[in-house]
Amino acid sequence: MSGSRSLLYECALITGASGGLGEEFARQLAPHCRRLVLVARREEALKQLETRLRIDHPDLQLASVPLDLSRDSERGELIDQVIGTEWAPDLLINNAGMGDYGEFATGNWEKVHGMLDLNIVAVTHLTHGFLPEMLKVGRGAILNVSSLASLLPIPDFGVYAASKSYVTDFSEALRLEVRERGISVLALCPGPIHTGFGKIAGRDGVPAVTPIRELFHVPMEEVVHEALVALQWDWPRVYPGWRVALLAAGISLLPMAAIRYIMSHRPRSISAE
Numbered sequence: 001m002s003g004s005r006s007l008l009y010e011c012a013l014i015t016g017a018s019g020g021l022g023e024e025f026a027r028q029l030a031p032h033c034r035r036l037v038l039v040a041r042r043e044e045a046l047k048q049l050e051t052r053l054r055i056d057h058p059d060l061q062l063a064s065v066p067l068d069l070s071r072d073s074e075r076g077e078l079i080d081q082v083i084g085t086e087w088a089p090d091l092l093i094n095n096a097g098m099g100d101y102g103e104f105a106t107g108n109w110e111k112v113h114g115m116l117d118l119n120i121v122a123v124t125h126l127t128h129g130f131l132p133e134m135l136k137v138g139r140g141a142i143l144n145v146s147s148l149a150s151l152l153p154i155p156d157f158g159v160y161a162a163s164k165s166y167v168t169d170f171s172e173a174l175r176l177e178v179r180e181r182g183i184s185v186l187a188l189c190p191g192p193i194h195t196g197f198g199k200i201a202g203r204d205g206v207p208a209v210t211p212i213r214e215l216f217h218v219p220m221e222e223v224v225h226e227a228l229v230a231l232q233w234d235w236p237r238v239y240p241g242w243r244v245a246l247l248a249a250g251i252s253l254l255p256m257a258a259i260r261y262i263m264s265h266r267p268r269s270i271s272a273e
């Protein structure tokens with residue numbers, strides 16, 4: 001399947017919609033959807049977004065679902081509530097994710113475990129829950145938010161980068177399974193974006209900031225816009241921003257020995273100050 005598709009969805013379900021990229025996805029998708037399901041933990045932030053979207057899009061039907069996606073039972077409840085109803089998504093955006101920036105050995109296990117549950121298990125579980133209904137009607141799309149980091153072994157960011165390698169590889173493989181049956185799968189691989197991500201990824205209240213991150217920063221409006229264009233054209237993968245796209249192409253051409261050398265000389269974690 002190739003070529004342009006009309007960007008019109010019956011229902012889009014966006015995880016991590018209470019801020020950052022997820023909130024921007026909700027804003028940009030609102031004119032292209034009949035229904036939007038907003039998922040994250042912070043109920044108040046979801047309700048505020050809902051209120052703003054209702055003002056701009058009075059015909060849009062909205063539902064906020066406050067839950068912790070790192071918990072198996074809460075994900076299961078969401079799938080059970082939605083499946084078989086008009087709120088079952090024909091567009092699933094697995095966006096919620098988090099990082100942990102710092103040496104692996106000194107990391108907090110609860111945080112690392114939560115990151116694996118959110119970045120890997122939740123993406124896989126929601127896809128497994130919602131894909132069968134898409135296959136039944138022969139139409140749907142899954143957009144998994146991965147990262148440029150998925151291409152690299154990153155010291156101080158190893159678990160996060162590896163979790164995103166999973167997301168990219170899973171998306172590519174799933175795409176090959178379902179593309180002939182009317183389902184698009186896209187891996188969105190952004191470089192650095194200014195959102196709440198850096199603060200949460202940092203340790204001891206120090207945000208995760210490196211000179212490299214700032215060099216490749218792309219505004220989140222541009223990231224989401226490029227992602228939706230890629231979805232419309234049924235692309236397998238997108239690296240928003242020309243600098244990031246160029247960097248990704250360069251990394252893909254390098255032999256592993258060169259990547260190891262470069263990453264071992266990369267500037268390590270520094271504070272925002």
Ligand SMILES: NC(=O)c1ccc[n+]([C@@H]2O[C@H](COP(=O)([O-])OP(=O)(O)OC[C@H]3O[C@@H](n4cnc5c(N)ncnc54)[C@H](OP(=O)(O)O)[C@@H]3O)[C@@H](O)[C@H]2O)c1
Binds near residue numbers: 200
């Ligand atoms: N920012 C970057 O530089 C960057 C670069 C490449 C890729 N990404 C990826 O982009 C995606 C979005 O991140 P962002 O930059 O927008 O970060 P963000 O501003 O921190 O937003 C993360 C979102 O995920 C939600 N979330 C976190 N933990 C959750 C949980 N346990 N259950 C439910 N929702 C949860 C948060 O809402 P609550 O706190 O309300 O739950 C929030 O809405 C992530 O997958 C991230 O890995 C980010």
